[in-house]
Amino acid sequence: MDDPEPDRNISGGEAGGGEPTAFDPGTGETRAEAVVDRLGDLYWQKTYGGQAAFECLVRTILSQNTSDKASQPAHEALMDAYGGADLAASLADADQGTLAETISSAGLYNQKSERIVALAQLVCDEYGGADGFDAFVTTGDPGEVRDRLLAMNGVGPKTADCVLLFSGGRDGVFPVDTHVHRIARRMGLAPADADHETVREHLERAVPGEKCGFGHTAMIQFGREYCTARQPACLDDPDACPLAGLCDQVGVYPASGEVVDPSEGD
Incomplete structure (x- = not known):
């Protein structure tokens, strides 16, 4: 079945919400911030807020x-x-x-x-x-x-x-949808068996507050283009994923071609 998602999520790209904003790269204190920084380079860096x-x-x-x-x-x-x-x-x-x-x-x-x-x-x-x-x-x-x-x-x-x-434009808020939940656990940014709230807690603790907003929207885009549920880019070619060096590939087994939920992986 084709992915029903459009090419861009409604909060991303030039036509989406938010204001383009430049953020300094992280100092390497957490891998989650390094992931978000790379996603910002790949897609967009924005601040959000102001919607009714x-x-x-x-x-x-x-x-x-x-x-x-x-x-x-x-x-x-x-x-x-x-x-x-x-x-x-x-x-x-x-x-x-x-x-x-x-x-x-x-x-x-x-x-x-x-x-x-x-x-x-x-x-x-x-x-x-x-x-x-x-x-x-x-x-x-x-x-x-x-x-x-x-x-x-x-x-x-x-x-x-x-x-x-x-709406509120609050720093430190990292909403967790199905893409974020899957990717954070697959990459090893949160425990493999973490529920949505536990993933949120790990990300909000590890990512600077001002970067959480675009971290959320850019990670969704990454989940649509590269880290899909059934066919992540790394499955056939490790170099096809722009975040390969930062990922634990939990539940992804290129040797066998198997992909499972991270909670079912090793």
């Missing part, structure tokens, strides 16, 4: 369990239909069935539309609307903001961290 917090929350929910190729049209359709002066107020009053049809390209549209309407109502009740929620996300204590986001129905760690990064 509630729109960012909605966009991330739309992206759950699907690709950018499916979620981006759903986001655009939602904004065309409901993106008025206050997105939260518009969605709080939305008919769920109509919203579900609007976002159908994102998959799981009944579940996602129900969550979005409920979150919009909560944001209006607790923060007075999208602007109040934006102020909470961008100026509140990061730990408290994350805890509150995680307490919302349908918001998991990756969604909460994406809101903190892309």
Whole structure:
């Protein structure tokens, strides 16, 4: 089956979010920083922040369990239909069935539309609307903001961290999606059996805070182009991977052509 992902993730490249920013290379204190530095040279170095917090929350929910190729049209359709002066107020009053049809390209549209309407109502009740929620996300204590986001129905760690990064512009936030989870364990940057939260803790501890944002987006791009789940570039040619010298190849066996989840490797 072809990879359903587009060539570039929505936060990468010249057309994506964030502002191009130059960072000094690391001093070699951690291998994880060396990986991120090389990814920055390969793709991009950026700082993130400034996206409207509630729109960012909605966009991330739309992206759950699907690709950018499916979620981006759903986001655009939602904004065309409901993106008025206050997105939260518009969605709080939305008919769920109509919203579900609007976002159908994102998959799981009944579940996602129900969550979005409920979150919009909560944001209006607790923060007075999208602007109040934006102020909470961008100026509140990061730990408290994350805890509150995680307490919302349908918001998991990756969604909460994406809101903190892309809206709040918070340093030291390294969201972990399926690509980051796989690559960090395959490379040996986190334990082979680590869950998503443990991978996040290892990366945020080892990578300077200001580099975590582009580390996240560039690692996703690397996972699409080189370190795929079933056919990593190193499987046939060790020199084909630009990060070969920094990788432990956990669960990848070029001699036999076998690739397994890192937790199942040696």
